[in-house]
Amino acid sequence: GQQLNQSPQSMFIQEGEDVSMNCTSSSIFNTWLWYKQDPGEGPVLLIALYKAGELTSNGRLTAQFGITRKDSFLNISASIPSDVGIYFCSTYSIQGAQKLVFGQGTRLTINP
Amino acid sequence: KAGVTQTPRYLIKTRGQQVTLSCSPISGHRSVSWYQQTPGQGLQFLFEYFSETQRNKGNFPGRFSGRQFSNSRSEMNVSTLELGDSALYLCASSALAGKNTGELFFGEGSRLTVL
Numbered sequence: 001g002q003q004l005n006q007s008p009q010s011m012f013i014q015e016g017e018d019v020s021m022n023c024t025s026s027s028i029f030n031t032w033l034w035y036k037q038d039p040g041e042g043p044v045l046l047i048a049l050y051k052a053g054e055l056t057s058n059g060r061l062t063a064q065f066g067i068t069r070k071d072s073f074l075n076i077s078a079s080i081p082s083d084v085g086i087y088f089c090s091t092y093s094i095q096g097a098q099k100l101v102f103g104q105g106t107r108l109t110i111n112p
Numbered sequence: 113k114a115g116v117t118q119t120p121r122y123l124i125k126t127r128g129q130q131v132t133l134s135c136s137p138i139s140g141h142r143s144v145s146w147y148q149q150t151p152g153q154g155l156q157f158l159f160e161y162f163s164e165t166q167r168n169k170g171n172f173p174g175r176f177s178g179r180q181f182s183n184s185r186s187e188m189n190v191s192t193l194e195l196g197d198s199a200l201y202l203c204a205s206s207a208l209a210g211k212n213t214g215e216l217f218f219g220e221g222s223r224l225t226v227l
Contacts, residue, residue: 040220041220041221042116042202042204042218042219042220042221043155043202043218044218045215045216045217048215088155090155093157099145099157099160099168099170100145100147100155100157100216101157102154102155103154104154105154
């Protein structure tokens with residue numbers, strides 16, 4: 001089946017540092033989505049990418065849809081304490097259905 | 113605009129029991145999907161409903177079932193609970209079923225513990 005390999009699994013950084021994480025697959029996708037899950041909450045969509053090569057920003061977050069359509073990257077600049085949480089990459093498994101498959105997540109911890 | 117509401121937020125059951133979880137989507141959303149989240153398996157798709165019809169189903173045993181009502185509210189049921197069913201069950205709603213828009217809005221989840 002489709003598997004999304006997300007790395008790193010966890011990150012421990014200092015406040016103010018930049019963060020980079022990525023998601024790869026052996027399959028080609030038409031959509032890449034990045035969600036963030038805060039403790040005790042459901043995932044919230046951060047950025048959606050629909051075109052190979054697309055680079056999209058949402059405040060301090062920037063995500064890119066890889067040219068090969070098999071990968072995506074998420075960067076966070078100048079991290080702050082509220083960036084703590086789990087970040088998931090995801091995409092659609094089946095065309096015409098709202099079935100998302102998710103990476104295993106990157107748990108971000110920030111030391112003040 | 114109210115978000116996706118899931119009830120109950122927390123519950124504890126014992127093996128062999130059954131459980132029903134409820135989800136009220138965002139007003140106007142007609143598509144509801146359910147996901148199971150565990151530390152070992154991550155987020156796994158359970159099923160999707162649109163206009164009271166199940167459109168797609170994940171790879172879960174028949175003990176997991178669901179339904180959607182005419183007001184778009186959805187319930188999922190797990191019968192004959194097993195220890196491995198302990199998880200956070202997330203409901204997500206969308207306005208545009210059948211289109212990969214990325215706009216899934218998740219509830220806070222129902223955390224089920226099976227003893």
